[in-house]
Amino acid sequence: MNKIRAVVFDAYGTLFDVYAVTARAEQLFPGKGEALALLWRERQIDYTRLRSLAAPDGARYKPFWDITIDALRYAADRLGLKLDDATEAQMLKEYACLSGFPENLGALKRLRRAGLPLGILSNGNPQMLDIAVKSAGMHGLFDHVLSVDAVRQYKTAPAAYALGPRAFELPAAEILFVSSNCWDACGATWYGYTTFWINRAGHPAERLDVAPTGTGHDMNDLLDFVTAAGVAV
Amino acid sequence: MNKIRAVVFDAYGTLFDVYAVTARAEQLFPGKGEALALLWRERQIDYTRLRSLAAPDGARYKPFWDITIDALRYAADRLGLKLDDATEAQMLKEYACLSGFPENLGALKRLRRAGLPLGILSNGNPQMLDIAVKSAGMHGLFDHVLSVDAVRQYKTAPAAYALGPRAFELPAAEILFVSSNCWDACGATWYGYTTFWINRAGHPAERLDVAPTGTGHDMNDLLDFVTAAGVAV
Incomplete structure (x- = not known):
């Protein structure tokens, strides 16, 4: 070596620890927290790959924080969870300060x-x-x-x-x-x-x-x- | 337009219909078929993106059929399902003839x-x-x-x-x-x-x-x- x-x-x-957000998600959406955190993370990674693969010159690049917001909103929509501004802000704050x-x-x-x-x-x-x-x-x-x-x-x-x-x-x-x-x-x-x-x-x-x-x-x-x-x- | x-x-x-394999998976692994089919599909797509993004010149390319086998084996391992040769062949045959x-x-x-x-x-x-x-x-x-x-x-x-x-x-x-x-x-x-x-x-x-x-x-x-x-x- x-x-x-x-x-x-x-x-x-x-x-x-990205899954530290699960506890907060569970508090905000009882019974759905783990699913939300997992789908959020999955889409966050998917979106990075889709954007970079589609444009090797960076033309589809979007900063990770913005992709993180997109992915959270998708995951909430997909699971039928209502994500108002205050709830979204709480989730994002959790992610920002892991x-x-x-x-x-x-x-x-x-x-x-x-x-x-x-x-x-x-x-x-x-x-x-x-x-x-x-x-x-x-x-x-x-x-x-x-x-x-x-x-x-x-x-x-x-x-x-x-x-x-x-x-x-x-x-x-x-x-x-x-x-x-x-x-x-x-x-x-x-x-x-x-x-x-x-x-x-x-x-x-x-x-x-x-x-x-x-x-x-x-x-x-x-x-x-x-x-x-x-x-x- | x-x-x-x-x-x-x-x-x-x-x-x-790729999820047509779910029925066969459920038959082979009762109670775990849906999870196996979903994780199989997820990893199949992940592996295509990871390989292409890592090598724009195609150096990490592997044909989709081979990636499909890799993804099936990963999914079975991850879920703790024993995939012997005969079972694997049945799953793959299902995927080949959708x-x-x-x-x-x-x-x-x-x-x-x-x-x-x-x-x-x-x-x-x-x-x-x-x-x-x-x-x-x-x-x-x-x-x-x-x-x-x-x-x-x-x-x-x-x-x-x-x-x-x-x-x-x-x-x-x-x-x-x-x-x-x-x-x-x-x-x-x-x-x-x-x-x-x-x-x-x-x-x-x-x-x-x-x-x-x-x-x-x-x-x-x-x-x-x-x-x-x-x-x-």
Whole structure:
């Protein structure tokens, strides 16, 4: 395996718990919260891919926050839930200020102490990422907070993954890309990164004829992987 | 509206009823059939988009039949269902030989009698489409059966939608593109086609800042749309 010289994280679902919105959704729409949160997330990702695939030049690009609103409105319509302005604002506020997973902050600090530059490479637009990083108490931990907004192409477009090597001035293979979304870890592997899939839910791997370099259950397993790769953390 | 000079159909879900596999799935996995069919379909579409978005040059392309098998295996794994070779073969056979929706054959014949050249433009690879067209009794109705396999890019990539105007030697705006998948009708609208969304399930429109030219519930509504557009059928 290549020497790891930097670690780059996906944001939503990896650093920040996107399904934390489920509790709020359940409170607002008893019995429908989980379905709403799942469909919201599904459409959010669908819309990023449809727009980027339809226009490699970025002509259909729309910032992730706006897509997040579109997806929420679709999901509510589809499930027959009335989403008035106040309710929508509550749901969006929940999404804007997500919590980190419990072990994340400690793990990030250990990686930094080991001398590894850290980054985020996310579909989220810069304003969203800025708020989310602060909400999760992760301010100051990242050398680069990279948004695909700079290239107007969502993951798994190569232009999106290219942001990491460019910012860190390292070959992709020397950057460890970490995501809890298997498809994202696979996309990064295709691009050339060394990768780690945080499989929190214990799902099977996506069948895409490519495997993340490493897999574990949470961020503590990532620390073990980094140590095994020769960087004591 | 532009004069309509040809009609091109999406295949799976539009001409052929993909959820017809649900009954077989339910028979094989009582109580889990619907979940299996839905997750299978979801992953099938996800994998097409992930592969095309990751490699605009087609380097990650894999034929739709093979992706269909990958998606079925993933869905079964994810739901904890044991898919032995015989069961898998039964599910795949069901998918290979889908039925058409009841009104489709009559509607296609009326469009042809009105002098409109007809086509299919599908993610499916040529062998799949050939078998499906024959199974549904639609052999001989189409002037062009177009597969994205020719360009190794799945919808909503512009290269995929470009197959229609090229084959029919018509501007996209003079071709009516018909799909029961709202995202596909939207993608074709972005590309420049005149479009019709067959909204069989009564779902809300996808929030993609674009609307199909027309919408209806089934293929009979399509005939009304074509008549209103100036072609008596």
